Amino acid sequence: MNNTVTSSNDFFAATLQDLIEYPTSGILSKVLLKDKNSQYSLFCLATGTTIDKHTSTRNAVITIIEGTGNLNLEGKDIALAPGVLVFMPANTPHAVQAQENLAFVLSLSETLPAKKEISQQTIDIVKSTAPILKQHGQKITTRMYEIMFHKHPEVKAQFDMSAQANGTQPARLATAVYSYATHIDDLKALKAMVEKIAHRHVETHVLPEEYPIVGECLLQAIKEVLGDAATEELMTAWTEAYQALAEVFINREQQLYQTTF
Template sequence: MTETQKDLIKGTIPVLKEHGVALTSYFYKRMFTHNPELKHIFNMGNQQNAKQQTALATAVLAYAEHIDNPTVLLSAVKHIGQKHSSLNIRPEHYQIVGKHLLASIREVLGDAATEELIAAWKVAYFQLADLMIGIEKEMYDQMVQNEGGWTGWKPFNIVKIVSETAEIQSVYLAPTDGGKVPRHSAGQYVSVRVYLPELHLYQPRQYSLSDASNGQYLRISVKKETPAGKPEGMVSNYLHQYFQVGKQLELTAPTGSFNLMENKYPHVFISGGVGQTPLMAMLEQLVNTNGQNAVTWIHGCRNSELHAFKERLMALEEQYEHISCFSFYDELRESDKYNLPGWVDLAKIDPEHLPQKANYYLCGPSGFIAKHFQYLTSRGIESENIHFEEFGPASLQLG
């Protein structure tokens, strides 16, 4: 890319800041009109609530702002690559996206979209696409090198379903072909896809694996979402309503870099609602491997009856003497006298359980993560020691 082309890209930064979401919204509408088959790949719930449009606008802006040194975005690019590999995104998809993105820039900007500007964005886009394709190829290669691993969608049998609460059920899955269950790192996730008759579409969703690797099954724990008629709740509702033991569910291989840090520092797990699922896998792994790290477990949910894995956590406390647990309930009952009222508030936790030198893990909605990230950094916790997993398209720029 020439310096002139870089300057042209940087010249679009003000437009991207002000109109980025309008541009990406136009892009998605255009792409789905011309290539409706891609609706089977994209989470249409995130299209409806504009999360995907916002995430793409943020990514395009970040790329334009760092066009002189895009290597600073490598961590974010790898994170996107993991999401893509979990959705079976392939090189040919980048050609389709590139065609519609460049056409959208031309059509939205009108006379301001000179041939030189479009040419510059074409070079920039395909430069990024080549980087993404290379990263994702490495991820696909790693998936098949893992014993029992695969790429693309693979059918699994549902071998057990456990109701953790009235809202959350755990689904135990084993390969339909009788093959081995691949090892995964605690904190990773899989994508599942189901056919939704209401939309006439396959829809993918990503769920954290809620148990440590065991060689026997993969477990996801799904919260039933309640927004009536909205795509963001359709898959979870469908899983709760129609999937039974003996039925099949298609999965992609485990991926993700939200993993347990391997050092001697204490671990501090902070979760809200179903956000505890990857953290449960991490805690199980610690116990299974006879770890010696001190653990602080902080979790918040509506009330004790909706506290999934509560009994399992109590059992782990007995097995692993280094755990200190704190539960926050919005609806605190008299029988919950040993728990804390309201939403998770780290200021109510004794500072000795939030040490300066520790590995912090946050999981939950974006607002939950941002709030506690800001609190921890205000107390002098280094941002590189705070790890988080945001549900849905990445929207947080922290650290």
């Protein structure tokens, strides 16, 4: 289903029970209303469905319409039954389990923070590094994964280690970083790439809090591989650029997690 029932310009009244539709397994979701500040969606979970632990960058309220289940909020279990309303502050880890067909409305509030503009100086510096990234990209990303798996072995389980061993994953990351350096001022050109990566990230359960880990390791690898060419100016520009790219992924993945919730 995943369709929007109405736009914020239209008057809208509905009996939620009439909109409920359970899949034979898994989840069906329907956006009831979306405007620039909030989004209201109806989620229908088939008996036995679980939604693994994840977070939302927006404040959220869930209101149970029918069925029973369990919400684990920061490790605390909350019994879900008709009429129960739970407020979840942004970034609170939570997981859901439907003991029987479970329907609830998820209301997301608070607009995501306005995107910070990348400075022209950063754009110029990052674009000027594109040729070096083309030349040394795979060396940088191979080193980046080495650093990350050593410093943060807990993330290893998310990766296909054969794609590491044969170099395909470092090559894909190098292409992504190079493409970003080339199109940092024209993100529309990267839309297809961002979509593909974001879907893969959602499949492998990448979380917003993991972005600083990748950022730290990538920047360290850039510094090591480029040596003297990694001036303070270049490192500052790439720090800002990485944060902006991470924000693009985090926001897109957040939307995907919400619709596949």
